[in-house]
Amino acid sequence: MAKFPTLLEQFRSFCFQNNATDFEEAVQYFAVFGGMGWTVDMSKPLDELIEEKILKNYRYIHGDIAKITQSNQTHHALLSALAVGDRREFSAFKRADAVREDGKASIKFLIDNGILIRDISQDQPVDENEVVSDKLHFTLPFMRFWFSSISPYYKGIKEGDYTEVKERWGHLQYEFNDLIYDQLVMELVKLDFPNDPVVKIGSYWDKKTDIDILARTKSGKVIAGASKYSKAKANKSELTKLKEKCEQAQIDVNVFVIFSKSGFSSELKKEKGEAVRLMSLKNLSYLIDNLKPKDLLVNTNKKY
Known part of the structure; x- marks a missing residue:
């Protein structure tokens, strides 16, 4: 197995360990606890488990994470920025108020230490002079949750006051799972072309356009996709918008996926x-x- 298990490997492990059968529920709990190897009782409300397993063990978990990040303020600021932002490297520098040189050094450290991995746009922008910022993924879903919803509110947590954390999570949680779905949908796309395997997959972005899924098969077919997570059914306009984005990016597509x-x-x-x-x-x-x-x-992580 690779040094870092894929998200799908982590997800299947989580589902097996915790006897998950409801997919949506599994994603919801995995987005918070994924990658840590903890046993999670999904019969309990998620908010209750967050308090029981994370908030009440804050000092111990913080200590474990600080050993990796060396309690470096720039590292923590960038991780919090990436956990809630658009994941673009340059945007994170601005959000974290980090000088670019310091930011780049910090990102290198976080990648070298297995907290982040790079995500590169799957095609070149139309404007050859445009510099497209890489995006960054957390290797473990739990770390993204920690730096989005726990770490920034350490003062209150240390005093046993969880008000800020709960308010923050209340605002974040409804869209927090979307990134997990994005990655799992890509895994599904890979499985959907068994006779012409997908050899490259990710997203496309430039300063004007974002395409959720852009892939290429062994034979050279180009696949472009869009994901919709709202409660409303996807209609034909979703396909039209996807086609327009591909035209704008000057990408010739063979198969569209919604x-x-x-x-x-x-x-x-x-x-x-x-x-x-x-x-x-x-x-x-x-x-x-x-x-x-x-x-x-x-998994060798401490269990909480």
């Missing part, structure tokens, strides 16, 4: 075919089919 948690309008369903693929939550649930003991990752 993922929607809430299904699709009848109009969009009519577009379904070899060149347009529709993926739902039901399809995504296949990612945790046939869980077995071999899916459980060996």
